[in-house]
Amino acid sequence: MEVLYRNKQNETLIIYGETVASMMRKKNLQNKQILFCGNQRYYDLFAEKLRQFIPKTSSHDWFITPNNRYCNTMENFQELIHFLDRFSRQKETIFLGIGNEGALELLGFTHHVSNFQAELCFLPVSLRSFAQSLSFVDQIVSDKNLMTVMEIEEVPRNILFDHTLADQQKTGKMVDLLTLINCGIVCDYTFLQNLYVNFPTRDALLQHSFSAFSETLINFYQENSRQLRRFGKTFEKAFFQTENGSLLSSSMKTMFGLLFELAWNVIASDLHFNFKNFMIWLVRLGFPITIPEGISLADYGQQVIALAKEKPLDGLIQIGVVGTSKIPTQKELLRTFEMYQKIVTEIRGE
Template identity: 40%
Template sequence: MQIQYRNENLETVITYGEILSTSVQREWLKGKHIVILTNQRYYDRFFEKMEQLFLNHPVDWYIFRNQLYVNTLEEWSSLLAYLDTFSTEADYLFVAFGSTGVIELTGFLQKVSVLKGEYWSIPISFQSYAQSLVAECTISRKNTLPILQQANLPQRIFLDQTMVAPQREGRLVDLQVFIRTAFLCDYPMLLQLFKQYPNPKQLRTTKFTAMIDELTTHYQASGLEIESYGRAFEQAFYQTENGHLLSENMKRFLGFILQLFWDKTVNRWPFQMKNFMIWLSHLGFPIDFPKQISMAEYLENVLQRIGEKAELVTLKQAGVLGESKKVEERQLIEAFETYQQICRNIRSNEK
């Protein structure tokens, strides 16, 4: 199946519902020098499959660390040094095959490089699929401060669900993408998630295929808002002492949850947050704020990340985007107290 997708006046063609080998037409590869950008884990796991896909074509691999955000200035400099000896006369195909950082960095590369060619994305998760739908490609200083940016979309996106990470943590990460999208744009979709994934067994066995069209449609309309929701709260963990105790995906998950609590505190929209958090905990999400991290220091870093403008996107209600509103310290504290009280109640009822 194919979807014609447009974002920020850029277009791409999305192919899904097929395995990769039948999706890629041989004539698209004619005369191409393939450069695959990926993380170490996906190189180890899919090297043979990808080499077979591009059989009889020159293929080079650039391997990043196993991190969510590899789109850093350091990695960008290393990649440029690696590509420095490549001929400027060749016709290249840059293939992003990894984490969200790999997607962003590849899109940035194809836009500014003197090496001319196309840019494809082969997502290995719905998280990297969602990133492929966002035209904003950034290079950051470390994990938190964007310093370079280009607008770009892949010419083609191939979503082969046989290659999407099947492990338990990977399923939770992918579910986050659908939850965030539903919470911001589509309340009926959120209810559908509750019904389809009531327990860990259903999460392991029920695919996300049925919601690909909905996810894609919402990203076409509101991709930047969806991706940015919770980002300031996520980035604050990188600046807070002992923030390293949380994985990158956990920082992203808690960032989203904590902005939700702040949003509900500010706008008072009706929603049973306790039931929502019970569901998340039951599925296996670690919902608690780590005891080793200072809440006061973290809140200070949240305000610092938001900056002088001090505004964040909010919801009119669950499933409906609203306007940006100013962030006040008093409301942040109230939101975090509510969040912690709900977590304590959930844990006490589990005993």
């Protein structure tokens, strides 16, 4: 299926509901030099498969990033710039990002600042990297604390999304569900309720495909890209600034960032939402809900406030409706963390 996707004044062609093989056969790869950018895991999975689609008249090379979410660091950006020296400025070029959010952001940013007249194409392999590609925003982050150093808007020519690749992942599928939960919290309460009905248990989550949600995700991002991209991010980034934040993986920082921003909204705006039932559902799905003891929530709260003062949060009027910008107060965060810890204790005792 092909969709002309618009975000602000920009647009790109999204092709989804097909396999990577089918989509690659449709691309004109004759007489091109092709740069693939992806991590080691996706190189091992796809290098041989993709090579068969490259004509003899074309050349290709891979830039391989580390196997983590935040591979879009300043160091990797500099390495990619040096890597481009082996490519001719005279030949038609295709930049093809494949894999997670970091790899797509790294290549998108490099495409924006380099002097190549290259076609930019993304092959996201998860629902969350598909969502990232729909934002048209690419960041380079600090090697030290993973905070944003540079940010630009860049529009790929194509986004090719093969949902079967996303469906093959297990732990990745749980993080993908967070992308859909985020859509429900920010855009549509009914959608969030439908997720609860469709995925009542971990088995149901792992057995069912996310293919039915591709069009819905596209529509949500077309209307609310900025709010979706921002929700949970300040609370997530605060973990990188907090002592012992490294006890949480990148995926867990994402999850707790989403949880705490939702919990703060429930407290600060007195939202009509059963947060405890929501948490019980996440436990049923297999999400960890206990913060490691080495992380001080008081210190973490201070980091949240400091970051929010630089960039205020989009407060919720109700679940599915974003209101005005807000900065959390120390008192609100204290109540938020007390509520959260009380619910965790109750759930663990049940």
